[in-house]
Amino acid sequence: MMSKTSGTTGSRRTKARYLTETAALTALLIVLQAVTKPAGQYVTGACVNAVLAVSALVVGLWSGVAAAVLSPVFAFLLGIGPQVPQVVPAIMAGNLVFVVLLALLEGGAASPLWRRSAAWLASAAAKFGALYLLVVKLLCAVVPLKEPQAAMLTAMFSYPQLATALAGGAVALMLAPPLRRALKR
Numbered sequence: 421m422m423s424k425t426s427g428t429t430g431s432r433r434t435k436a437r438y439l440t441e442t443a444a445l446t447a448l449l450i451v452l453q454a455v456t457k458p459a460g461q462y463v464t465g466a467c468v469n470a471v472l473a474v475s476a477l478v479v480g481l482w483s484g485v486a487a488a489v490l491s492p493v494f495a496f497l498l499g500i501g502p503q504v505p506q507v508v509p510a511i512m513a514g515n516l517v518f519v520v521l522l523a524l525l526e527g528g529a530a531s532p533l534w535r536r537s538a539a540w541l542a543s544a545a546a547k548f549g550a551l552y553l554l555v556v557k558l559l560c561a562v563v564p565l566k567e568p569q570a571a572m573l574t575a576m577f578s579y580p581q582l583a584t585a586l587a588g589g590a591v592a593l594m595l596a597p598p599l600r601r602a603l604k605r
Contacts, residue, residue: 442483445475449491453500461580462587464500469547469588470595472515476523477596478603484519491515502573506563510554510577518547518585522592529600540593544585551581 449471456464468491476484492511495501501511525539555577560570 441479442486446487446490450494453495457500465584466587469585470591472519473522473589473592476519478599481523488515488519506559514547514551517550518543521546540589544589547585548582551577
């Protein structure tokens with residue numbers, strides 16, 4: 421029988437581990453953004469999406485949510501992402517759509533491959549759709565932008581978002597099972 425004290429200690433350890441893993445993955449995400457920026461949007465975006473997906477699939481949904489929200493803020497503050505502040509909430513929304521759908525639809529380590537694949541495809545397509553609608557169709561129409569800036573945002577937030585979400589999601593689906601085993605989840 422477990423005493424109240426040991427149950428509380430176990431709960432604290434679990435929370436501390438969860439927070440530590442979330443912080444480590446968020447830090448990795450920020451470092452990857454900075455290091456891969458010279459390689460271009462496709463490499464950086466794939467890395468970001470891979471870490472977002474691993475956060476949600478291995479650590480948990482709320483870890484993915486934290487990384488999804490913090491990533492665009494740090495990218496903006498560090499000059500990694502587009503320097504248009506109105507885009508930050510849109511990127512947060514796209515990231516949230518990606519991690520929430522992936523975590524909810526994937527179904528865990530015991531899920532069949534078809535289910536994990538469907539979750540990956542649906543979450544990547546939904547992220548692309550959300551970002552395209554929010555940035556290209558809404559922000560570029562509402563926010564007063566110079567033509568080169570609007571063209572840059574349109575190019576960044578159209579099909580490259582689908583490609584990078586698919587690439588990053590695929591990497592995460594390959595990494596999640598061994599990471600879950602290593603972390604005994």
